[in-house]
Amino acid sequence: MKRILSLVMVVLLTFGVVSLGGCGSSKTTSDGSDTKELNFFQWTEYTPQSVLDSFKKKYGITVKMSNFSSNEEMIAKLQAGGLSQYDVVVPSNYAVKGMIAQNLIQPINKDNIPNFQNIDDSFLNRDYDPGNKYTVPYLSSPVVLAVNTKKVTKTITSYNDLLDPSFKNQIVVVDDERPIIGAALLATGHSLNDTNENDLQEAERWLKKLRPNIKVFDSDSPKTSLISGECSIGLIYNGEAALAIKSNPDIKIVWPKEGISGLTIDNLCIVKGTKHEKEAEMFINYILDPKVSKLISAEYPYTNPNKAAHSLLAKSYLDNPASNIPFDKIKSSELLNDVGASLSQFDRIWTEFKG
Structure with missing residues (x-):
């Protein structure tokens, strides 16, 4: 990207x-x-x-x-x-x-x-x-947090809950750097569009902790991993999550307390x-x-x-x-914005994160 x-x-x-x-x-x-x-x-x-x-x-x-x-x-x-x-x-x-x-x-x-x-x-x-x-x-098409509640018994209220070692190889995420790095920024108390070098380093450290729990990077059809049961948690586009819910009602949307990680x-x-x-x-x-x-x-x-x-x-x-995300939630949420020259830093973080 x-x-x-x-x-x-x-x-x-x-x-x-x-x-x-x-x-x-x-x-x-x-x-x-x-x-x-x-x-x-x-x-x-x-x-x-x-x-x-x-x-x-x-x-x-x-x-x-x-x-x-x-x-x-x-x-x-x-x-x-x-x-x-x-x-x-x-x-x-x-x-x-x-x-x-x-x-x-x-x-x-x-x-x-x-x-x-x-x-x-x-x-x-x-x-x-x-x-x-x-x-x-x-x-x-915001990126939302979808959870298979039949497979995940732990209550998830925050992006930080995704760091739990018990979720190793259970998460599918979109192959899209901005919303996933955005989740890391939100989890560490920063804006989605933060370009401060220290804050980005903190987000990068958070992502390294998350990496063992990610099994699949998929932007084209991330719902597939949830529907098949290959993954039990997804940070995926909301339309994909909606189709996953339609196929499996055990899949629910969780709204992390930090906010939407990838609202566009x-x-x-x-x-x-x-x-x-x-x-x-x-x-x-x-x-x-x-x-x-x-x-x-x-x-x-x-x-x-x-x-x-x-x-x-x-x-x-x-x-x-x-x-059907409520319009007032859309209106009050931060949008992913252009980060200008700092995009190269996001690119580097993403490339190293994916390995």
Whole structure:
């Protein structure tokens, strides 16, 4: 997970050698007509294909979706020519400021997105994009603590409880440095976004104590280890936890007293220089339609910021504490933010921690 630009790429971006050309495309069919395409760069397992198909049916625009597994991967691809390949991307909040500074995304005309009004205020006007000039909240995927209560008899109330030697080789964590180092920072009494060298060293020592208890690093499907019984505790994305709970009701969500270790808001953004701005706005507005938003959460049960969709969501979603995190908890929780030049220190800690 790197966000470090090579010197060559910085020079290319600075002098405009990397094209900022249109990100969509048109193809000519056999009968000579044009078929519009919109290129969507999205997290793995985060938008159902059925939603893309229904958008095409309504507007005649084919959405081609490519996937990434980390913000760092997504940014690197945009920097390496992706500005000419994609129209809409979905960065997490802590990546947004850097993407704005690097001219990777452009302001959004919300007059063309009337469904923006469906987003709950808890997700809006956060410090990564005051006024939501560049971003439209899509879903929130905080890292939550999931525990198989049938296998774990000890009461867990704190991240520090995870250091118990009896949990050796029982924990699955997302392969994502910021929320896991964030848990260490919270456990040692610091902010998720603390960059003080001494505080990071303290968090690193905490992680070394945790390491023997971690059996699996998995960002793609961490629920699998919990459902199979391979692991009994997980620090995993809430949508994955929700699916695990659905498969095994013995799995419960624990809210550590220190707070959420990896709260993020993932956002729909328009790539800088797209030639399909109108189509991109249509697509974002479509995603925010309550009925469409319901379909997204039905398949991928992450926290949905669309308050208008909540009256349509199934009882199984609303009753699942991993999916339906109260909006007031979102509003009061600290978000993972960009740590700037200190990211290299986080990278080092993570690399050495994983071994």
